[in-house]
Amino acid sequence: MNIEILNTGSELLLGRVLNTHQQWLCRQMADLGYVVERQVAVPDTALDIVTGVKEALSRSDLVIATGGLGPTSDDRTRDLVAEMLGRKLNLDTSIVQGIQAMFARRNRPLPPGTEVQAMVPEGALVLVNDFGTAPGLAIQVEAGRFRAKMSWLIMLPGPPRELRPMFTSQVVPLLRREFPLQDAFVCRTLKTTGIGESWVEEKIDGPLKHLTTAGLELGYCARIGEVDVRFVGHGSGGRTQVEEAEATVRALIGNHVFGIDDDQLEQVVVQLLSRKQKKLAFAESCTGGFIANRITNVSGASEVFLAGLVTYSNEAKEQFLGVQAATIAAHGAVSEPTAREMAEGARNRTGADYAISVTGIAGPSGGTDDKPVGTVFIALATPEGTQVKKMLNAFDRETFKYVTSQQGLEMLRQALLASRQ
Amino acid sequence: MNIEILNTGSELLLGRVLNTHQQWLCRQMADLGYVVERQVAVPDTALDIVTGVKEALSRSDLVIATGGLGPTSDDRTRDLVAEMLGRKLNLDTSIVQGIQAMFARRNRPLPPGTEVQAMVPEGALVLVNDFGTAPGLAIQVEAGRFRAKMSWLIMLPGPPRELRPMFTSQVVPLLRREFPLQDAFVCRTLKTTGIGESWVEEKIDGPLKHLTTAGLELGYCARIGEVDVRFVGHGSGGRTQVEEAEATVRALIGNHVFGIDDDQLEQVVVQLLSRKQKKLAFAESCTGGFIANRITNVSGASEVFLAGLVTYSNEAKEQFLGVQAATIAAHGAVSEPTAREMAEGARNRTGADYAISVTGIAGPSGGTDDKPVGTVFIALATPEGTQVKKMLNAFDRETFKYVTSQQGLEMLRQALLASRQ
Numbered sequence: 001m002n003i004e005i006l007n008t009g010s011e012l013l014l015g016r017v018l019n020t021h022q023q024w025l026c027r028q029m030a031d032l033g034y035v036v037e038r039q040v041a042v043p044d045t046a047l048d049i050v051t052g053v054k055e056a057l058s059r060s061d062l063v064i065a066t067g068g069l070g071p072t073s074d075d076r077t078r079d080l081v082a083e084m085l086g087r088k089l090n091l092d093t094s095i096v097q098g099i100q101a102m103f104a105r106r107n108r109p110l111p112p113g114t115e116v117q118a119m120v121p122e123g124a125l126v127l128v129n130d131f132g133t134a135p136g137l138a139i140q141v142e143a144g145r146f147r148a149k150m151s152w153l154i155m156l157p158g159p160p161r162e163l164r165p166m167f168t169s170q171v172v173p174l175l176r177r178e179f180p181l182q183d184a185f186v187c188r189t190l191k192t193t194g195i196g197e198s199w200v201e202e203k204i205d206g207p208l209k210h211l212t213t214a215g216l217e218l219g220y221c222a223r224i225g226e227v228d229v230r231f232v233g234h235g236s237g238g239r240t241q242v243e244e245a246e247a248t249v250r251a252l253i254g255n256h257v258f259g260i261d262d263d264q265l266e267q268v269v270v271q272l273l274s275r276k277q278k279k280l281a282f283a284e285s286c287t288g289g290f291i292a293n294r295i296t297n298v299s300g301a302s303e304v305f306l307a308g309l310v311t312y313s314n315e316a317k318e319q320f321l322g323v324q325a326a327t328i329a330a331h332g333a334v335s336e337p338t339a340r341e342m343a344e345g346a347r348n349r350t351g352a353d354y355a356i357s358v359t360g361i362a363g364p365s366g367g368t369d370d371k372p373v374g375t376v377f378i379a380l381a382t383p384e385g386t387q388v389k390k391m392l393n394a395f396d397r398e399t400f401k402y403v404t405s406q407q408g409l410e411m412l413r414q415a416l417l418a419s420r421q
Numbered sequence: 422m423n424i425e426i427l428n429t430g431s432e433l434l435l436g437r438v439l440n441t442h443q444q445w446l447c448r449q450m451a452d453l454g455y456v457v458e459r460q461v462a463v464p465d466t467a468l469d470i471v472t473g474v475k476e477a478l479s480r481s482d483l484v485i486a487t488g489g490l491g492p493t494s495d496d497r498t499r500d501l502v503a504e505m506l507g508r509k510l511n512l513d514t515s516i517v518q519g520i521q522a523m524f525a526r527r528n529r530p531l532p533p534g535t536e537v538q539a540m541v542p543e544g545a546l547v548l549v550n551d552f553g554t555a556p557g558l559a560i561q562v563e564a565g566r567f568r569a570k571m572s573w574l575i576m577l578p579g580p581p582r583e584l585r586p587m588f589t590s591q592v593v594p595l596l597r598r599e600f601p602l603q604d605a606f607v608c609r610t611l612k613t614t615g616i617g618e619s620w621v622e623e624k625i626d627g628p629l630k631h632l633t634t635a636g637l638e639l640g641y642c643a644r645i646g647e648v649d650v651r652f653v654g655h656g657s658g659g660r661t662q663v664e665e666a667e668a669t670v671r672a673l674i675g676n677h678v679f680g681i682d683d684d685q686l687e688q689v690v691v692q693l694l695s696r697k698q699k700k701l702a703f704a705e706s707c708t709g710g711f712i713a714n715r716i717t718n719v720s721g722a723s724e725v726f727l728a729g730l731v732t733y734s735n736e737a738k739e740q741f742l743g744v745q746a747a748t749i750a751a752h753g754a755v756s757e758p759t760a761r762e763m764a765e766g767a768r769n770r771t772g773a774d775y776a777i778s779v780t781g782i783a784g785p786s787g788g789t790d791d792k793p794v795g796t797v798f799i800a801l802a803t804p805e806g807t808q809v810k811k812m813l814n815a816f817d818r819e820t821f822k823y824v825t826s827q828q829g830l831e832m833l834r835q836a837l838l839a840s841r842q
Contacts, residue, residue, distance in 0.1 A: 012460070014448070023438070310729035
């Protein structure tokens with residue numbers, strides 16, 4: 001089964017908006033067991049829309065088009081598709097009434113152009129829009145028009161808050177009915193950190209060979225500070241293959257696997273702390289609050305997070321963390337002893353069980369021969385003692401912060417897993 | 422001139438990652454005066470990549486492909502393109518040496534698969550990767566192979582922190598050389614905050630009418646917490662038109678204009694503080710370090726930023742900021758008096774000239790009838806006194822943090838502009 005997504009909108013090709021439809025629709029489809037084979041974005045010009053729709057229909061069983069259904073002059077998809085398919089447009093008065101009722105409820109005057117949105121190509125199914133004015137449309141394109149077999153063309157409105165509920169409530173049932181799945185489909189992603197993509201592949205590729213040969217899909221997605229390993233299993237044996245692959249990978253590099261699917265490291269850490277009823281604090285210099293920010297993005301962080309001291313100046317390190325002026329004088333603010341005193345100071349002063357500290361040189365300036373840009377000391381103070389790691393994260397400033405936060409949170413995760421308390 | 426972007430990666434079509442390349446590349450191109458006509462995403466399978474590249478080359482003068490250049494087995498673009506174009510792959514030892522040197526600098530072992538990335542198709546230009554291992558490639562595809570005219574195929578690595586600097590430093594000069602623009606093109610964006618899109622439009626649309634009628638392009642881009650006003654002038658009078666438009670807008674809503682083009686509010690604030698030689702501190706509760714993180718993303722922040730106290734617990738507010746327990750008991754942690762004491766405490770204890778504090782309810786839980794989710798008090802302590810604003814930012818957690826930080830930094834910017842010191 002071939003599936004294609006066609007996003008229309010000149011703003012996409014001018015880079016004015018991010019195409020969130022692509023990820024959202026692809027993800028929904030994949031989770032339902034339908035894999036999108038191609039996604040195309042074209043501008044709002046008639047020729048581009050017509051070409052895009054024709055090409056998609058000539059190669060696909062299902063085309064989902066987004067945008068171009070509204071009331072303004074650059075909303076052309078409905079008219080162009082009707083013309084291309086040789087279907088008359090008929091006014092659907094129930095749609096007009098629905099739009100009138102919506103504006104009446106909000107005490108707003110009916111805007112111009114409303115009736116355009118109520119024009120329905122002959123034979124099309126109307127997908128009701130509960131969160132806006134333009135309905136969606138689903139059209140069965142007859143065999144022989146663009147290819148030998150028939151296809152479905154589904155047109156959805158552009159605004160995400162209209163498209164998403166319409167997809168869930170009306171497109172999913174249509175898919176289930178028109179394209180019942182023969183093939184069970186199982187997808188699992190293992191999320192790793194602290195190990196590079198090439199190393200992951202070297203360690204697991206061989207041991208998984210018999211499964212990939214037997215049809216298991218294996219994919220890698222390397223982001224900075226994180227490598228995802230993704231399995232997709234098809235057919236009756238798919239689930240067993242995926243389970244065996246997961247067990248194999250966990251046996252080989254399980255200590256680097258911090259979560260599955262949509263897990264994020266900060267969530268995993270908050271959950272671990274919460275389960276163990278432990279409290280956390282930070283002392284950040286060069287990461288400037290980024291680690292505290294990540295942790296407080298997790299709903300429920302207040303249960304485990306007490307305070308983060310962003311001590312950028314040396315005076316702040318002394319005043320708020322009790323770092324000794326002599327330590328900074330002797331070793332520098334970017335040093336193993338300073339990192340240690342920062343973490344221990346944060347832990348003692350906040351009463352937290354665990355404290356992470358970070359001191360380093362984010363750059364672009366401030367590096368020396370001894371301590372080049374990217375040098376960073378990460379300390380973790382725990383009930384069992386303090387450990388310090390020296391890393392060289394020679395990246396741009398924001399990537400430096402991310403990678404360093406990932407390393408610090410991973411140190412904490414490992415310590416929490418190792419602790420019996 | 423036809424330009425097409427081809428994004429390769431199964432993770433895109435499975436909806437695992439958001440395609441930020443599309444927006445970024447389209448935006449860069451548009452700002453340079455090149456409009457992308459089509460964007461296509463295909464999975465990592467050989468047939469899809471080959472079909473995608475061939476189709477793109479058969480209709481475009483320039484194809485920019487992303488992804489598939491790395492060291493692992495699903496990185497196939499380089500090999501497939503070489504085969505499709507009938508070009509031999511030669512090992513470029515200088516690339517190998519570059520990768521070796523990079524890993525040596527970081528004291529890390531050379532991962533397997535390095536040499537694959539140093540294979541260069543005959544006749545291709547190598548685009549050096551200063552932030553990763555896989556170089557980019559630029560290939561002139563001969564006339565007559567896929568269409569009558571020749572085309573350029575530019576292949577860029579998938580990771581954004583590698584792709585973006587490579588585009589800026591190496592692709593832009595190539596574009597300028599190979600595709601010189603006939604039409605002079607002047608672009609200026611005014612960045613505003615604290616005023617909604619409809620209000621911006623209402624205030625400036627009329628007064629700019631004579632310029633837009635004369636050919637000036639006027640566009641709005643509303644993001645949360647920020648509205649961009651964008652002018653594009655064409656031809657010989659373009660620059661004068663853009664300058665007149667900018668002057669008009671500044672006269673009408675200049676107090677909301679915090680910068681131009683790619684300026685960010687945190688940069689503007691750091692520059693203002695630096696010029697006035699003033700110091701800054703934060704006391705953050707619900708924003709959890711996000712404001713400190715924004716400020717410390719600015720290179721040179723250490724000149725003006727002393728410390729940020731992320732006081733999530735009430736105890737931390739008392740201990741590190743000197744907030745009175747009685748104040749919290751009487752008014753709650755989310756209150757005008759607590760916000761005031763937090764800002765004044767941060768200012769007094771760090772010795773900063775200015776301190777911003779934030780206390781509120783980010784949600785999703787924790788709201789009450791009196792103080793619903795999104796309620797936030799933002800205080801600014803200055804040498805002239807302390808002001809507190811109450812806002813209702815009812816958004817998801819991360820948007821809440823962003824909007825609140827924007828409001829706090831804008832309060833500071835206005836205070837700095839108003840101060841004679």
